Amino acid sequence: MAKLVDAPHSKCGGFGHGGSSPPLPIKFVMLQDIIEVQTRENYQLYLKFEDGNAGIIDVSEVIDFIGIFEPLKDLDYFKTVKLNPEWGTIYWEHGEDLDPDVLYSVITGQSIPNFQIQKSIK
Numbered sequence: 001m002a003k004l005v006d007a008p009h010s011k012c013g014g015f016g017h018g019g020s021s022p023p024l025p026i027k028f029v030m031l032q033d034i035i036e037v038q039t040r041e042n043y044q045l046y047l048k049f050e051d052g053n054a055g056i057i058d059v060s061e062v063i064d065f066i067g068i069f070e071p072l073k074d075l076d077y078f079k080t081v082k083l084n085p086e087w088g089t090i091y092w093e094h095g096e097d098l099d100p101d102v103l104y105s106v107i108t109g110q111s112i113p114n115f116q117i118q119k120s121i122k
Contacts, residue, residue: 031104033088039079045090047103055107059098062106068096
């Protein structure tokens with residue numbers, strides 16, 4: 001199940017209009033953390049999310065192996081992928097990591113939700 005998370009108050013008092021209204025709390029939907037990763041053939045990874053959704057993703061179809069991701073072209077290095085439970089995503093030793101929301105979207109076919117700004121009702 002998606003989590004609704006409180007974010008810090010908006011400092012602009014709304015949608016960037018610079019008005020004098022009090023700051024609005026921002027709430028946004030966070031998708032599921034990755035709880036398991038297993039390497040498969042080539043650049044494929046099996047990922048399991050905390051809500052039970054799971055599947056295989058071909059990382060070569062999601063990223064270009066340039067810039068920070070260039071070391072991932074080396075399949076031996078690619079297969080050293082690790083899970084960081086604190087971040088809820090996967091990463092590699094040289095600092096590469098992938099957004100769990102994007103990976104969840106690819107595996108489940110669901111779109112990535114935009115954050116929703118809601119007023120506090122007092």
